[in-house]
Amino acid sequence: MKAPASSVAAAAFLAVFLAGCAAAKADEDISFPVADFSLIERSGQTVHRADLLGKVWVAAFIFTRCAGPCTQVSGSMAHLQHDLAGVPGVVLVSFTVDPEYDRPQVLQKYAARFQADPERWLFLTGEREPLYDLIYHTFHLGVQKNEGPDVRTGYEVEHSTKLVLVDPQGRIRGYYDGTDPDELPRLEQRIQWLRWQNRLPAVNAALNGLSAVLVSLGYLAIRRKKVALHKTCMLTALCVSTLFLASYLYYHFGVKEGKPTPFTALGWIRPAYFAILLSHTVLAALVAPLALFTAYQGLRNQLVRHVKVARWTLPIWLYVSITGVIVYWMLYHLYPSP
Known part of the structure; x- marks a missing residue:
């Protein structure tokens, strides 16, 4: 099967991104x-x-x-x-x-x-x-x-x-x-x-937002029986989410060295933020294998199983993508650390 152009472009971007990270690490290991x-x-x-x-x-x-x-x-x-x-x-x-x-x-x-x-x-x-x-x-x-x-x-x-x-x-x-x-x-x-490293949280939020848009477009396309458009949107969303994961892991473990960005706001917004963050984190761990499995079933033309699993995958994927943007906005804009 010929890989979609979006997949090839995403793979090329990911390779350049990781190569740049390795080059920078080699240049300054301090x-x-x-x-x-x-x-x-x-x-x-x-x-x-x-x-x-x-x-x-x-x-x-x-x-x-x-x-x-x-x-x-x-x-x-x-x-x-x-x-x-x-x-x-x-x-x-x-x-x-x-x-x-x-x-x-x-x-x-x-x-x-x-x-x-x-x-x-x-x-x-x-x-x-x-x-x-x-x-x-x-x-x-x-x-x-x-x-x-x-x-x-x-x-x-x-x-x-x-x-x-x-x-x-x-x-x-x-x-x-x-x-x-x-x-x-x-x-x-x-x-x-x-x-550029310091701008990665904004890049990650943009990737999350783009993923939400693509998943929504893919859903609307299949509702209108536009199978080719649906496949393109969903596979592109999968590539965007993969880029997000690579960028997220690099920022938090390569740049931040595993240290979390503190959320310093007090009052009712504090438990609300951590409730959103916890649900986002748990469902993000779940949606990664779920999205891969759903896409795999669709590419194998196992449509009955694909549709059955997609009913769960789509809302979870949307929730994770949207709450990723919300967490970023709350952490870096509404209540930034001093």
Whole structure:
């Protein structure tokens, strides 16, 4: 039997999707969390790790009176700001390694030299001990204050020139040389990949919605005795659901590492959400083999058995697809996590 064009296209898309996932994993096999911090931005506002969750961000380590490579590192950050100017959900964060000198007013003047957008490029300072502890134990980079009469002006601190890439879940995903312009294209590519990963919940919801539309169209087609159209719609819906499953598993186990997205709303909506989620999850596990069995019976022309099973498969499939969209909307739009 010749495979429908939709099945071939879906299989090709799935192969490219999985190959891209494997390539990204091979490129950056780093994932460990950034510890919480409370630092002061050049504007005077306090910034915590939680304020950056949901965004891809790049950390740099500089100080304003540096006579060494800090200008190159900040120049690389300025280059990123320019290249990513139209890209939402990306933040640049420069941490000073000379916090006693680099107070907010000093950082304001330094930021102005590089035309840093205050909404997209933060400059953070604070107390030296917690700041150095953060650099040592979270970012795993070296930093050392040079002290004594022999310290030359502009060389008060020894520090790393690495740029550190952090994903929307607050995990470090890669290190890049902030003084090497050839590293920036690879960093920018990785940023785009992490942004795409963060959009997967919306992609998954769209696939669920498309599956519901196709199943409904397939039902209407068979009611009107349009067998060929019914077969096309249902097989395409099966392919779309397969893509959804692959994308869902990759996001929750490859991106989120098995950690659930918390639902933080309180009141009557909380038990309502979990009731929908529980029914959706249980029926989703049931409908996968049920849909395959139903399609198999139809392709074998075992129509009596096909129709008998389809009476159960269709409403369950529709319910799972529709509630998938509802769960997404409640979790990411109506009551998003802070």
